[in-house]
Amino acid sequence: MRDLLSRSGVHDVGRLNDHQIRNEARSLLRSAAALRNLAEVHALLTFASAIGDPDRTGLRALFRRAIELLDFSVAPGMGLLYAGQYSTYLEPWMGADDRLTEEIRAAEPLPSGAADKTTIAHTTGGRWLLPWNLRYLLGSTGEDEVWTRATIRFIEALSGQATVLLSGSEFNLVLQNLPPHPIYSVPGIKRVIYWLDGSSKLLKNPVDALFGDGISKVAYGKPVLFRAPK
Numbered sequence: 173m174r175d176l177l178s179r180s181g182v183h184d185v186g187r188l189n190d191h192q193i194r195n196e197a198r199s200l201l202r203s204a205a206a207l208r209n210l211a212e213v214h215a216l217l218t219f220a221s222a223i224g225d226p227d228r229t230g231l232r233a234l235f236r237r238a239i240e241l242l243d244f245s246v247a248p249g250m251g252l253l254y255a256g257q258y259s260t261y262l263e264p265w266m267g268a269d270d271r272l273t274e275e276i277r278a279a280e281p282l283p284s285g286a287a288d289k290t291t292i293a294h295t296t297g298g299r300w301l302l303p304w305n306l307r308y309l310l311g312s313t314g315e316d317e318v319w320t321r322a323t324i325r326f327i328e329a330l331s332g333q334a335t336v337l338l339s340g341s342e343f344n345l346v347l348q349n350l351p352p353h354p355i356y357s358v359p360g361i362k363r364v365i366y367w368l369d370g371s372s373k374l375l376k377n378p379v380d381a382l383f384g385d386g387i388s389k390v391a392y393g394k395p396v397l398f399r400a401p402k
Contacts, residue, residue, distance in 0.1 A: 242297030249332030252289035340374025
């Protein structure tokens with residue numbers, strides 16, 4: 173921590189006592205944007221999270237900086253979104269979908285036809301974020317903010333086809349109406365595949381094609397495919 177403070181312009185660090193070091197670290201939290209790399213962010217996070225009564229405002233700024241630096245990219249055509257991510261990305265300024273954080277943390281097994289896809293939890297950025305106790309450090313709202321920002325970066329880095337898991341009611345809505353969604357405006361995404369997450373009994377009059385090659389449509393200039401596990 174003393175090395176980081178010294179590199180950040182704090183003079184005579186060697187003469188500071190532990191109380192003064194903590195105060196300087198709290199000040200550095202508020203200027204998180206100036207941190208140059210993830211090693212510096214990690215060092216400050218480790219120090220700040222060990223302090224009783226953490227400065228949540230400063231820690232939020234620090235995690236925002238981390239998300240700017242982290243890599244959430246996946247191989248072309250391999251990205252998969254949970255329903256909570258898909259819903260949150262629709263209107264991120266309205267706050268996170270209730271499912272967002274829990275779905276990412278739970279990392280439930282994917283449907284067989286999509287089992288080879290990569291979720292945000294398995295990206296370099298996701299693996300960096302998951303070990304932190306975000307609920308304790310930032311509160312539930314702060315934790316959701318972290319995953320909302322990370323989700324935006326994850327989606328906007330996707331290329332090729334993007335796979336989306338949706339529950340029965342959501343799957344039916346998109347299949348029948350194809351409502352507007354900003355995922356269709358992501359330049360790198362060339363095709364969207366919707367997978368039913370759950371029992372096919374929730375579908376309204378499903379056709380056999382859903383359980384085979386899928387139902388193809390076009391939405392907002394991009395090909396769309398709907399599929400359901402058998």
